[in-house]
Amino acid sequence: MNLNLRQAILSNVSGHNADQLEATIDDALQKGEEKMLPGLGVxxxxxxxxxxxxxxxxxxxxxxxxxxx
Structure with a gap:
């Protein structure tokens, strides 16, 4: 299985406006889950x-x- 994690993350937020991106970042920080770290890294x-x-x-x-x- 060839998974491009970076591309998957970008695909998930493609077209989001600033408010949606802020909500995504805030959600990731509030949850504090390790699985959110790659997205924040991208x-x-x-x-x-x-x-x-x-x-x-x-x-x-x-x-x-x-x-x-």
Whole structure:
């Protein structure tokens, strides 16, 4: 069985607007289930690829701050 998890995740949210994407992310975070992590990882990958260097630095600073708490 050849499963492309990344493509399946993108297919599930294709065409969603910002409100729907926010609801998906909030739901994944509230449930805290391990099975939701790949989807959040795909979202992060997309965010990272589309971000300018300044935005990436801000993301990294936010992550660093969160990990220090």
């Amino acid at each position: 979202f992060f990958e997309m965010l990272w690829k589309e971000s300018e260097e300044q935005d990436r630095q801000e993301i990294l600073q936010t992550l660093e701050k969160s990990l220090a708490e």
